[in-house]
Amino acid sequence: MKREVLDSEYEQIIVYLRSIGVNKQKVQAEMADHLLIVTELYMDKGADFYTAFQQAKKEIKKKDLVEISQNASSFKGYPKFLGKRFLIILSAISLLIFMTGLIMKYQHIPHHRIVIVVGRRLTSVVFLPLLLLHNFTERANRLKIVLNFIFQFVFFQTIADYLLHWKLNPYFSFTTLGIGLIWLVLYQLVPWLHSQKSSIN
Amino acid sequence: MYSKELLKGTIEVLILKLLTDHTRMYGYEITQKVKELTSEKILISEGALYSSLHKLEATGVLDTESVMMGKRPRVYYSLTKNGVTIAAEKIAELSSFVKSLNDVMDFKITIA
Numbered sequence: 001m002k003r004e005v006l007d008s009e010y011e012q013i014i015v016y017l018r019s020i021g022v023n024k025q026k027v028q029a030e031m032a033d034h035l036l037i038v039t040e041l042y043m044d045k046g047a048d049f050y051t052a053f054q055q056a057k058k059e060i061k062k063k064d065l066v067e068i069s070q071n072a073s074s075f076k077g078y079p080k081f082l083g084k085r086f087l088i089i090l091s092a093i094s095l096l097i098f099m100t101g102l103i104m105k106y107q108h109i110p111h112h113r114i115v116i117v118v119g120r121r122l123t124s125v126v127f128l129p130l131l132l133l134h135n136f137t138e139r140a141n142r143l144k145i146v147l148n149f150i151f152q153f154v155f156f157q158t159i160a161d162y163l164l165h166w167k168l169n170p171y172f173s174f175t176t177l178g179i180g181l182i183w184l185v186l187y188q189l190v191p192w193l194h195s196q197k198s199s200i201n
Numbered sequence: 202m203y204s205k206e207l208l209k210g211t212i213e214v215l216i217l218k219l220l221t222d223h224t225r226m227y228g229y230e231i232t233q234k235v236k237e238l239t240s241e242k243i244l245i246s247e248g249a250l251y252s253s254l255h256k257l258e259a260t261g262v263l264d265t266e267s268v269m270m271g272k273r274p275r276v277y278y279s280l281t282k283n284g285v286t287i288a289a290e291k292i293a294e295l296s297s298f299v300k301s302l303n304d305v306m307d308f309k310i311t312i313a
Contacts, residue, residue, distance in 0.1 A: 010273060027255075029267070029274040030228060034247065036273065037229045064248040072255040 005036055009049045020062050022069040031065055087131055094122040125153060125179050203243060212245060213253050214295045217288035225266065225279040228254065254278055262287050
């Protein structure tokens with residue numbers, strides 16, 4: 001005889017998913033449904049809920065569930081406004097700042113170095129990585145890839161600047177901090193706000 | 202069962218083809234349909250299936266609808282307007298690829 005999972009048993013599936021970090025409402029519901037169907041299939045064969053659920057968990061591994069959840073966040077977390085139009089505007093701004101710095105230098109206007117460094121850094125650690133990401137066809141784990149790339153790049157560049165005893169170290173530190181904050185906002189804060197909004201809905 | 206390497210790149214097309222033939226489907230239903238149609242030769246893992254579905258949804262190819270099955274929600278996937286065009290292109294591309302592959306390998310198979 002076919003026995004359906006009770007509400008309290010369904011709640012156990014949800015608790016399990018929460019315990020392994022599958023918290024996004026939609027993905028959680030989807031994974032719960034999948035686990036539920038597999039569990040019910042084992043129950044149809046005569047197993048009690050606990051045994052059936054253990055079998056379902058063996059079939060759909062924890063690692064896969066976590067990965068599905070992370071990938072789903074990664075796909076949806078990528079800010080949509082970072083498209084082609086944004087990149088064109090950003091490249092124009094970077095170039096404009098850099099050119100302004102060069103003009104300031106030849107006009108002997110003070111603080112031209114700051115403007116040149118900002119222009120160069122904007123191009124190398126903001127525009128170029130974004131351009132690279134824009135061309136990725138596979139969008140899962142973009143967050144991980146971009147953060148690794150940026151922080152490694154900025155870290156090694158800062159060390160190199162320090163070892164070379166560049167006079168511009170304070171400017172580099174300042175721009176590194178600024179760029180770090182931009183990435184933090186783009187890849188942590190925006191997706192987080194987005195997920196909070198989704199959870200409320 | 203075929204190797205992961207062979208299946209890589211075809212899972213999305215399989216999903217698109219199934220959703221072309223059926224108005225809407227949910228995750229488990231897709232895996233079972235593929236299993237049934239291929240006499241259990243193609244088994245799509247949950248990881249590969251949902252990653253593909255979520256990617257296609259994020260890129261605007263698929264749309265989702267949450268339907269209550271009693272007290273429990275079930276997420277159904279369907280093709281968007283843009284997705285219908287993309288699905289047709291991807292299916293045609295894969296079909297052409299298999300034909301070309303056949304020209305080289307001489308499998309002696311006929312593809313519609």
